[in-house]
Amino acid sequence: MDLAQIAGSLTAILVLSAIAFWLFPNRRKLSNERLLRNVQRYCPDVAFGEDDLKVFIDDKTESAVVVFPNNKDGLALITALGDRVVVRHITDPKALKIIPSRKGITIADADFTQPKIKFVLGDTEKENLLAILNYAGDPGDHAHA
Amino acid sequence: MLDLPAPTQLAVPAFVLLVLAEMIYGWKTGRARFEAKDTMTSLIMGLGSTISGALTATLAIGLAYWVWATFAIFDLGAAWWVFVLAFVLDDFAYYWIHRMGHRMRWMWAAHVIHHSSQHYNLSTALRQTWTGFFTPSILFKMPIFLLGIEPAIVFFCAGINLIYQFWIHTEAIDKMPRWFEYWFNTPSHHRVHHANNPRYLDANYAGVFMVWDRMFGSFIPEDKAEPCRYGLVTDLGTFNPLRVALHEWIGIFKDVTQAQTMKDRILYLLAPPGWTPDGSRMTSDMIRDAWRERTAGHKSPKKAEEAASTTVAAE
Numbered sequence: 001m002d003l004a005q006i007a008g009s010l011t012a013i014l015v016l017s018a019i020a021f022w023l024f025p026n027r028r029k030l031s032n033e034r035l036l037r038n039v040q041r042y043c044p045d046v047a048f049g050e051d052d053l054k055v056f057i058d059d060k061t062e063s064a065v066v067v068f069p070n071n072k073d074g075l076a077l078i079t080a081l082g083d084r085v086v087v088r089h090i091t092d093p094k095a096l097k098i099i100p101s102r103k104g105i106t107i108a109d110a111d112f113t114q115p116k117i118k119f120v121l122g123d124t125e126k127e128n129l130l131a132i133l134n135y136a137g138d139p140g141d142h143a144h145a
Numbered sequence: 146m147l148d149l150p151a152p153t154q155l156a157v158p159a160f161v162l163l164v165l166a167e168m169i170y171g172w173k174t175g176r177a178r179f180e181a182k183d184t185m186t187s188l189i190m191g192l193g194s195t196i197s198g199a200l201t202a203t204l205a206i207g208l209a210y211w212v213w214a215t216f217a218i219f220d221l222g223a224a225w226w227v228f229v230l231a232f233v234l235d236d237f238a239y240y241w242i243h244r245m246g247h248r249m250r251w252m253w254a255a256h257v258i259h260h261s262s263q264h265y266n267l268s269t270a271l272r273q274t275w276t277g278f279f280t281p282s283i284l285f286k287m288p289i290f291l292l293g294i295e296p297a298i299v300f301f302c303a304g305i306n307l308i309y310q311f312w313i314h315t316e317a318i319d320k321m322p323r324w325f326e327y328w329f330n331t332p333s334h335h336r337v338h339h340a341n342n343p344r345y346l347d348a349n350y351a352g353v354f355m356v357w358d359r360m361f362g363s364f365i366p367e368d369k370a371e372p373c374r375y376g377l378v379t380d381l382g383t384f385n386p387l388r389v390a391l392h393e394w395i396g397i398f399k400d401v402t403q404a405q406t407m408k409d410r411i412l413y414l415l416a417p418p419g420w421t422p423d424g425s426r427m428t429s430d431m432i433r434d435a436w437r438e439r440t441a442g443h444k445s446p447k448k449a450e451e452a453a454s455t456t457v458a459a460e
Contacts, residue, residue, distance in 0.1 A: 017181050017185035024171075026180060044435070084376075112388060112391075112395045117382075
């Protein structure tokens with residue numbers, strides 16, 4: 001394989017990706033309903049009703065946190081990846097690294113396949129998300145909180 | 146040494162044109178779907194695979210020729226029927242390489258890349274491993290060299306086999322004629338292979354001839370009542386090609402270095418993906434069993450159907 005072949009391949013990759021971007025624009029949003037369907041798929045053994053959950057969605061980055069009612073079930077981190085949704089079930093929220101910044105909050109996990117989830121937030125939203133995350137890390141029983 | 150062309154390299158322009166054709170067809174009909182970043186990742190993985198394959202080819206070819214020249218039982222030559230025999234035997238070897246690629250974490254670390262897209266289209270066919278050389282897959286082809294078939298013929302047939310597998314990565318084709326579906330791998334059979342629905346896990350490993358799955362009990366037909374949902378059991382949260390290429394190797398490294406006993410270290414390599422000494426993660430067998438329990442736990446057939454469909458409705 002020579003450099004001309006590699007250059008030709010890279011050109012083809014860019015052209016095909018641009019055509020895919022143009023023909024298949026991603027208009028899907030991370031709605032509450034879509035979020036819950038995916039949380040249910042990734043966490044099939046966690047019992048919850050929609051009203052029992054604490055849900056925080058950031059529309060700008062299409063990221064979300066869902067805290068389960070039962071303390072031992074932890075929380076779910078959700079993010080849109082292109083037009084698909086990826087969920088991580090975190091049973092020990094204390095293991096997450098929560099990094100507040102001027103622009104929002106970054107949640108980092110020791111997960112090579114999804115190391116960081118960013119939230120772009122104003123001050124009030126930031127406080128709300130931190131409250132939810134603190135609640136998830138609270139050892140009390142959420143079901144009776 | 147026979148001088149045969151590399152079929153996959155010759156086919157690259159056709160691959161590009163067919164991906165483009167499927168995009169346009171999908172745009173017009175809605176029967177195929179692409180996502181720009183996913184497509185770009187798949188194509189970059191394909192280019193990287195070609196480069197890594199070229200870098201390691203000399204060693205693989207050298208080993209194959211050494212085994213053939215030193216230990217071959219017969220000298221079968223290069224008649225047309227040797228090519229046919231080589232194609233069938235190589236496809237049989239491919240079946241076992243592929244099966245072990247799903248059932249042994251060491252081999253899964255290389256093969257997982259191909260399953261890491263949540264889309265299923267012709268670009269997914271090109272999402273190939275960068276690290277195949279670091280697995281023992283070549284060992285599965287040794288019996289063919291020992292039989293006396295020259296490695297160049299086997300590698301040529303493997304290239305044809307890969308080209309065959311390109312067209313089956315599509316949702317644009319529903320079913321082929323019944324006789325074809327019986328004997329050959331088709332888009333329908335391979336959609337099941339790429340699905341992460343619990344009932345479809347670890348099935349349909351065939352390259353070309355579906356008969357291997359029927360013989361060895363790994364065949365599952367596509368069920369219209371349960372549409373395939375594509376990707377990994379735990380999907381990747383990134384399009385970064387380096388993370389896509391290396392994530393399972395990193396996972397193995399972490400597990401092996403933190404394991405308490407030598408037995409655990411070995412099993413982290415040789416046991417199925419998801420295996421842990423304490424059962425804290427789930428293998429595909431455990432996922433399937435849990436799904437069966439959940440489905441059986443619903444008393445009415447309607448509720449059982451709903452439970453089954455939770456895995457497919459989500460996206």
